[in-house]
Each structure stands twice: as C-alpha cells, then as structure tokens.
Amino acid sequence: MIFLFIGLPLVVAALLPLIGKISKRVLPDLLANAVFLLLLVLAVTAGRQVISEGPVLKQLNWLGEPVGITVAVDGFSLFMLMAISLLTLCVSLYSIDYMERYGAKANYYALLLMMAAGMNGLVLVTDLFNVYLFLEVAAIASYALVAYGLEHDELEASFKYLMLSVIASAAILISIAVLFGMTGSLGFTAVAAGLRSLDAKFVVGFCAALFIMGFGLKAALIPFHAWLPDAHPSAPAPISAILSGLLIKVSGVYALTRILFNVFGLTPALSQVLMYLGAVSIVVAAFLALGQKDMKRLLAYSSISQVGYVVLGIGIGTPLGIAGGLFHLFNHALAKGLLFLNSGSVQHATGTRNLEEMGGLAKRMPVTAATSLIGSLSIVGVPPLSGFWSKLIIIMALVQAKEWPLALVAILASVLTLWYYLLMQRKAFFGKLDEKWKNVKEAPFWMTASTVILALLSIGVGLFFSAFIKSWIQPASDVLARGIHLALGSWGI
C-alpha cells in the first residue's frame, strides 16, 4: 500500500502526455486531482494503521518474490506524506482554473505528479543514495515548473535556481561518498552503526557540515538563500505555493533532520549550529521582506524567515522543541500555500504583482481578501489560528532550554512579521479602490474553493490543536527525539 505513494504518481505521470493527446483539459484535470485525493485519503486512514504498532519496514513483493525495494514508515514520514498530499491536492484543484492560460495542462500535471512522487519517495527511503536520487527527481521537475511561463524572468530565475541547486546536490553527494567510504554502506541503519563503532568525530563533522550546506541551500536558510527570492515569485502561483509550502521543507528540512537526528545523532554543537542558522534566517529575511513591493517576493522572503522558525524549533533537540518545529512546518505549509494561491488570484484578476498599484481589492475580491487575511494572521501568530500555537510551543521550548536570547529573537521577529504582513494587507486589499480596478472580478470557482479549504484548515487546526498534536505531531517528534536508536532499534539491523 505504502508503495502507492511513489508508484501511483509516477505511473500516472508517465501516462498523462499520452492522455493529453485525447483530452486536452478534462481528463488531465480529473486524473491528477483523483490521484492526489486518493493519496491524501490513504495517508490519513490506512497509513495510520500501518504504524499503529510503531515504525515498520516494508519490502516490495513482485510476483511473490521479495525485491530489493524497501521503504520505512514511521510517524515522521507519515506526517510528511499527509502534509504533501494535502497541499498538492489543494494546489492541483487550484490549477484547474489557473493553468488554463498557460496551456499544455497534461504536461504540467505530469511534472506536478513527478514532483510529488519525488517528495513522497524522499520521505520514505532508508538509504542515503536514494535520498539523493529522489531529491533530484523533485528538483528537476521543479526547475521546469519554475520556468513554465517561458518568459525571460522565469527562465532566468529557473537557471539561477538550477545552478545553486546543483552546488547543493554536489555537496550532498560528496558527503554521501565520504560516508560510504568510511562505513562501506549506504543504508541509514548500517551507516549509523558504522559511525558508532568507528568513533570518527572529525569525519562526522565534515559530513555534517556538507549536509548542512547542501540541505541548507535546498531549504534556503540564510546565507544560502540567494535563489529563492527569484525562483519562487517567478513560478506560476500554484507552483510557488508548492515550492514555498512543501519543497523547501521536504528536500531541505526533512532530509537534513532525518540524517542529522537518526543517522548521525544530534550533538550539542550541531544543535547550536542549527539554532543559530534558524535565528539568523528569521531576523535577516524578516527585514528583507519589509522593503518588498512585489507581493510574491515579499511572501518568498517570509518563507525564508518562517523556515528559520522551523529549523530553530527542531534544532533545540528537546521533544517540545521538535514538536513545535514540526507543527510550525505544517502550519506554514497551509498558510504560505494559501497566501501564494491568493497572490495568484490577485495576479489573475489584475495582471500585476506590484503592491503599490493595488489597493481596495477587498471590495471586489471578498473571498480572496478574507482568506488572505486568515493566512497572514496565522503566519504572524495570532490566536486562535494554528500558527499561534506552533510559535508559542517553539518559544516555550526555547525558554525551557534556557536559550533566553533566542527566545527573545523569536518573539521580536514576530512583531516584524506582523508589520510586513499588515503592510501587505493594507496595500493590496484595504483602502480606497483604484479607478482602474473597478471591473475586477473574484477568482473562478476552483481557485477560490481551494483557498477556502486551506483557510478553514488553518482555523480548524488552530481550534483543535491539541487533538492534532496528539495524533500527528507527537508520533513524528517521537521519531526524531529517539535519535539514532530509531535506526538501530526499530528498523533492526
């Protein structure tokens, strides 16, 4: 069943260009959305049963013979699968109307499915080289999707993204090669065991530094962020939503924490590095966001800042900190996905992303304005929206770990976040309606529907946060808190 998460999107993606010859719009729309819906249902219902007894290792059987394809499912990977399926479904619903003007829908959905398959694969594998492979699958699909509009800016942004991403992949690959040389193995379990028996602190430090650089580039942590403010705004809005909401977290944060926590084991030094990288990202990116006039660019800088919160939370290393970081990861995926989709609706209606030209759009686009306000307030951390609880947990964990200065940074940066989001809201949606926007209409049905779903989820998760934490976040943070004992113990050697 778990193999469907990788296999189904791959197979459907391979068929889509052929199906696109028969039906240009309806069948690709239907098929892609059906796949994402099915995966979401599987993750929420059947996935929970698979790990009811703890983490499991699954091997694929082909015609009764076991094949060398093994995946591991535990609380962390299932949580990520759920987040991926949920946001890709909303984005795919949104694309039904939004991608009409780009043309070649079948091809677009094929790339979207490939990206989803890459991300799903990445969270399920148990082997360093497979991590690299699926990272590349998702990345290659995303380069093409960023450049999907084929305009000059988009191609340039995609090229910049490609170049920096290749540097990241090279760093990751070197580190994997060194680890293979040291331990003679690539599997998480064997590498963890090998490193323990070798007692090679220097090498572990070297590899960890390369991983932090590589995955840090993928996650766009400051100082590795140069590509993101170009790439994310240039992509079509649904793709911006996936890139900012999911891809930087799956190929950056997930891969980094999985390897550092479950294979290397988190040392106090590593924990400090992660926390300070997170804190620097939070503050610097928040200041950079303040001066932006392009709506999507502002959101992109905000993504860097919020990923900083996630890394800061997880970097603390205490169970509370990890839970806060993961919860914020989910909340930010919902809210930032929502905001990028809204920016797409605004661009769809007005043809501009420049905040200075907008104003008073709330009168013409009430649903977009309302959902955008909910998304903004959730990221800022206003109760009872979901973002409030995750930030609160991160700050509580920092106080509990006696990291006073960092706790202060996290609180003060929230004020900055509030500032730039209120600026965005005021410039875009409030104030007097400009004469030239008087004919602007609300976005089409599927575009508004998917933003409403995300806004309702932001409110719902905020209201029932304790139940959500208990059923999804706790199992995930337990996995990380167990460190290398997870790889050595539950998966067995």
Added chain:
Amino acid sequence: MIWQILLLSGVVLFSILAILSKDLIKSAISLALASLFLGILFFQMNAPYAGVFEISVVAGLITVLFMLTIALTKAEGDVRESKLARLIFPLVFVAFILIDVLVMKGLLQKVPALPETSESGAFGDVLWKQRTFDLIGQLAIILAGVFSVLALFRKRNKDE
C-alpha cells in the same frame, strides 16, 4: 603510482582549461579529455564498470550533446563577463586544493578498508538485486527530464 599522478594531473589540467577557455568548443573538448583521463584512472584502479561508463557516457555521449547544442545555437550580442570571475576562480581553486590536501589527509588516515558487507558481489547482482530502488529513482529522473524538455520547448499556443 607515477602513472596515476600523471593521469590525475591531466584531469585537473583539462578541467581548468574547460572552465577558463573562452571558446565553447574548446571547453567541451577539454571536458571530454578530462573525463577520458578519469576513465583510464578508473581502469587502473580496478573499477572497469565505472571506467566504461565514464568514457562512453561522459567523454562520448555528453560531448556529442554539447557539440550539437553549440552547433545549433548562435551567439547573440556581446555578453561581457565581469573581470571579477577571472580573478575569483584561481583563488577558489587554490583554497579548494588546500582544503582538499588538509581534509583528505586527515580522512584517508582514518578510512578503514572497505568491510565486506552484503552489498559487495558481482556488478550485475548489486545493480539488479540490491540497488533495485536506485533503478526506479533513475527511471523517475529520466522521466522528469523528458517532461521538462517537453514543457520548456513546447510551442506557446496563444489561443489556449
């Protein structure tokens, strides 16, 4: 040993040429030569499969692709390269060599001989039976590449 050092110097030399040369064709040929030397090194060090792939794919196929692309495109306007790039490369290169010498020396002393694990075995065995998942991943990468090419080189239909 002396052969290996000569070959390795060839790899480094032609790689530098590939980066510094202004003519794209010369760049592509230097890259092919660098990977040819690397391929021979692989043979020398008892890794025939790696050698075959290196020479046939990197030195052969990729060079052909580069040549085709260069032949099909034409220079459009003068793009001025900043002088800074020329200055930075030697600096980065020296820094890289220094780090390489320092780190690798430390690493090599600590690297144990590769333990005989279940992953060792005949090449085909390893590829088909133990690393099956990699094949799926590679298949996915090729598919993603094909779709990317289809998407980026599609004709934009204005009516759609």
